[in-house]
Amino acid sequence: MIIAVDGPAASGKGTIGRALAEHYGLPHLDTGLLYRAVGIAVLRHGGNPENHADAVKACDFSTAMLDDPEIRSEAASRAASAVSAHKDVRAALLERQRAFARQPGGAVLDGRDIGTVIAPEADAKLFVTASPAVRAERRFAELTKRGVHVMLDHVLHDIEARDARDSGRSVAPLIQAPDADLLDTTNLTIGDAVRQAISLVEAQVK
Numbered sequence: 001m002i003i004a005v006d007g008p009a010a011s012g013k014g015t016i017g018r019a020l021a022e023h024y025g026l027p028h029l030d031t032g033l034l035y036r037a038v039g040i041a042v043l044r045h046g047g048n049p050e051n052h053a054d055a056v057k058a059c060d061f062s063t064a065m066l067d068d069p070e071i072r073s074e075a076a077s078r079a080a081s082a083v084s085a086h087k088d089v090r091a092a093l094l095e096r097q098r099a100f101a102r103q104p105g106g107a108v109l110d111g112r113d114i115g116t117v118i119a120p121e122a123d124a125k126l127f128v129t130a131s132p133a134v135r136a137e138r139r140f141a142e143l144t145k146r147g148v149h150v151m152l153d154h155v156l157h158d159i160e161a162r163d164a165r166d167s168g169r170s171v172a173p174l175i176q177a178p179d180a181d182l183l184d185t186t187n188l189t190i191g192d193a194v195r196q197a198i199s200l201v202e203a204q205v206k
């Protein structure tokens with residue numbers, strides 16, 4: 001069984017993807033990490049994530065960056081969003097994601113284009129969303145807990161900028177697949193969101 005979980009930043013898709021993987025005993029891939037690794041690789045080599053050649057070159061040594069302590073930082077988020085708009089970067093990461101999705105027994109992947117590009121054949125597809133204000137509060141709480149000092153309105157601004165870029169790019173934009181179920185987590189606890197995700201998946205695979 002392949003489960004595709006897509007949605008914008010801090011929508012809850014990562015938490016839901018991990019919970020579904022645990023529930024069904026499937027391996028899980030957070031595909032945002034792959035783009036973050038490329039973003040960090042560009043920054044570490046003094047490149048510009050907006051620059052096509054810098055971003056493409058960074059794909060070659062990005063795997064080594066997956067353990068970088070800064071991979072979840074806001075700088076990495078911004079760099080990831082910038083590199084992910086380059087068609088050749090997406091192409092470089094495509095096969096790895098497809099192979100993960102198609103391993104025997106199946107998998108859960110979360111990202112932006114899993115249900116549309118990476119695994120259009122997925123058995124279940126969710127599009128997880130929440131209002132920008134609630135997503136900013138969640139990201140703010142997560143960063144504050146990690147001891148990162150940020151301002152809520154900066155986090156909101158970053159999230160809105162990333163939404164605009166991820167939805168507006170010409171290659172693999174962030175959109176809900178026609179056969180994906182929408183799960184709006186704005187007013188849901190984590191527990192309720194996970195329970196609803198499981199029932200949506202159950203209904204799709206029936």
Ligand code: C5P
Nearest residue numbers: 009031032035080081084111112113166
């Ligand atoms: O999910 P996460 O916030 O870690 O993703 C970081 C960035 O990577 C996103 O803003 C998006 O631009 C990009 N991304 C993507 N396609 C994916 C996963 C992430 O373009 N499948």
